[in-house]
Amino acid sequence: MRAKEIGGAAPAAWLAGIGLAVIVVVPFAAVVLQAIFPNLGRGSFAEPFSLLLATLSDIRLVGMAGNTVLLGLAVVAASACLAVPLGMVRALYRVPLAPLWDVLLLVPFMIPPYIATLGWIMTLQPRGYLEQIAGFNLAPILFSLTGMTLVMTFNTFPVVYFAVSRTVEAVGSRYAGVGRVFGASPLRAFFHITLPLSAPGLAASLLLVFAAAIEEYGTPAALGRRAGFEVLVTGIDSRVSDWPIDLPGAAALSLVLVLLSLAAFLVQRWILNRRSYQTVGGKPQAAEKQPLGRLAAPVLAAFAAVSFLATGVPMLAVLATALTRTISGGLRLDNLGGGNFAAVFGGASGALAALGNSLLLGVLTAAVTGVIGAVAAYAVVKTRIRGRTAIDVLTVLPNALPGIVVAVGLILAWNMPALPFTPYNTPLILLFAYCCILLPQTARYATAAFLQIGDNLEAAARVCGASAPTAFRRILLPLIFPSLASAMLLVFALASRELVASVVVAPVGMQTIALFIWRQFEQGSVGLGMAMAFVTIVVTTLLPLAFLALLRRTGLVAA
CATH class of the missing domain: 1.10.3720.10 (MetI-like)
Incomplete structure (x- = not known):
């Protein structure tokens, strides 16, 4: 039974290992190696640590x-x-x-x-x-x-x-x-x-x-x-x-x-x-x-003030700017209108393309991180194979990798001239970046869900002749799906509006929601950028909520 268990667990470990290697190890290793070997881009390992020491001693750093x-x-x-x-x-x-x-x-x-x-x-x-x-x-x-x-x-x-x-x-x-x-x-x-x-x-x-x-x-x-x-x-x-x-x-x-x-x-x-x-x-x-007694009024005032500053000011400013025809015209009724929203939905400056690109990348990121996170969590929690600790560490490592670091690592890793194939300057590089940044969300949710499931269910399925993939697909995956689906919806919302990686590694000529908004501000089209921002907040909030409500109606997620 031990050999059978290891043999059935091996595919999960290999799949998790390959996915984590491509998404997490490659950019992190590229950053470390480039910092140590400054001439690595030219294929040379000469002068190790020279630039690192010079950079670390720079007063600006x-x-x-x-x-x-x-x-x-x-x-x-x-x-x-x-x-x-x-x-x-x-x-x-x-x-x-x-x-x-x-x-x-x-x-x-x-x-x-x-x-x-x-x-x-x-x-x-x-x-x-x-x-x-x-x-x-x-x-x-x-x-x-x-x-x-x-x-x-x-x-x-x-x-x-x-x-x-x-x-x-x-x-x-x-x-x-x-x-x-x-x-x-x-x-x-x-x-x-x-x-x-x-x-x-x-x-x-x-x-x-x-x-x-x-x-x-x-x-x-x-x-x-x-x-x-x-x-x-x-x-x-x-x-x-x-x-x-x-x-x-x-x-x-x-x-x-x-x-x-x-x-x-x-x-x-x-x-x-x-x-x-x-x-x-x-x-x-x-x-x-x-x-609360006599403290009721001060407490209510505190909650109202904080809610207004944290939520009211940004949302009102976004909406007011989106409805303004010209910024110089100010907050006057004759200067308000829906022209910026009409421009967004009319595709002005590539708005609809940016919206579509981000939503598609959000869906793909949720799907990829969901698969890798679930398989990695299964290998860590439900198997006893060698290397499961390393898999667990790799699912947590992106928590210590800020988005800008992931972006730099992807540039360093996939911009080598000798590579026969590179995702650099293609939409695939953005998918890699988003998946690396957000993978811990699905991996941690799936790990917590697997820890709550006893080993007897899978063991019973194996005794009845089910293979490891069948037991995973028919028994374990439905049990962890509510937690995994919640994490994937969160990943979708975060990926579809991610900024820092988009700014650094987005392909030439491709726009995402975040890039569109950022560039509109840089170009002075503030109203158009804020209209897209308001649409972004609404879409990335309502779509996950609607999908979650659909899952609840179908019984896949508990109400």
Whole structure:
């Protein structure tokens, strides 16, 4: 039976290994090798580490790395200050209109960061919407580290808010209540009981915020460059996009960015391993949430203000700009109309082609990552073959590879003159980039689903004569499909509007949604770009929701 098990598992391992090698190993290895061997593009391994050492000793790199860490930590601190109090209040007290606030604070997930940034620019810049309404602008604040921090915080803090609110709600107030019985003040009970028990979820969410902040391209490119605040992502983009092209230098900067991401993961593990966060009294029963009393009005005002800033301002700015005939005409009724939306659906400047390209790439990315993620998770969880640990590591590695690093790696790997075939300068290179960036989504969901399925089901099928592929297709795949489908829908939404990889590796003459919007702003067609942005938000939100509703109606996903 052991030999039969290994023989049946081998195809899954080979399929997962080949897919992960092409999608993950190739770009990562290319970055590492190019950083070490600067003449690798010319087929030479001479002077190893020479350019890497020169780049790492460059004072400009120190500045970019310092700015990157500073921006990441600032966004983490601001997100914690904003999200932790709201999440704690949401979890422990009866907040009026709580479901409404949850929905409004979920919307920033649906707004791509670069679109939100463009909305803030239209609002706060000189002669922007704020100046038209109130008579002043906040451009000095917007185009600064403070402005970048606030804009990125409003886009990322929901990660912390939902993690804290759900974790604290699961912990409940039972243990804090026990502490109060033994004489602890409410503040002491919170800091010594409730907050430590919530530390795993809080640490994980803050790590995600830091990782998202240091790899974000749109906000530093749109705001930071005007403020003279260059980070690693924009520095890498300059070396790839501006003449003279410096691929070895881009590879060296990419390695620094990867090391920062890995350091964040190690810090998280160190925090969580320092002490135990487990309870020993069985499953905690959350006490009934407490009334807010006199705090009801301030809490409602806080939720309303944060919801308006995180969701209302970007969405209203996007819609207002999309409906404006001319930017110079301002917010006047005679300057509003649907001409920009008509231009988008009329195919102006290749809008429909860009929309179609992105939706097709989103579907293909969801399909490819779904297959590779499911097979890799099966090989890791349900088999005992050699190499399954390496497969598991490769499914997690893209979490430490920012999108700009993946793009640089793909350029380095597939731009070699001696290659008989290359996907470079074809749509396939974008598919590779999207799959590498988003593969952890499906792999982690599938792994969690497989861990919940006992081994007896597959064993029974094998005893009855089913082959490993048949047991996987007829038994295991239907059981993990709800989790896998949710992950694939998320991948579709993220891939169809991805920016940084599209900017760096998109083929000449091909447009995606993100490229279309970005280039319209660069060319001054702001209204047309914002019309596409609004269509993007609606389409990439409603299509996954509609498909999920269809799966629920057919019974493939639980309601």
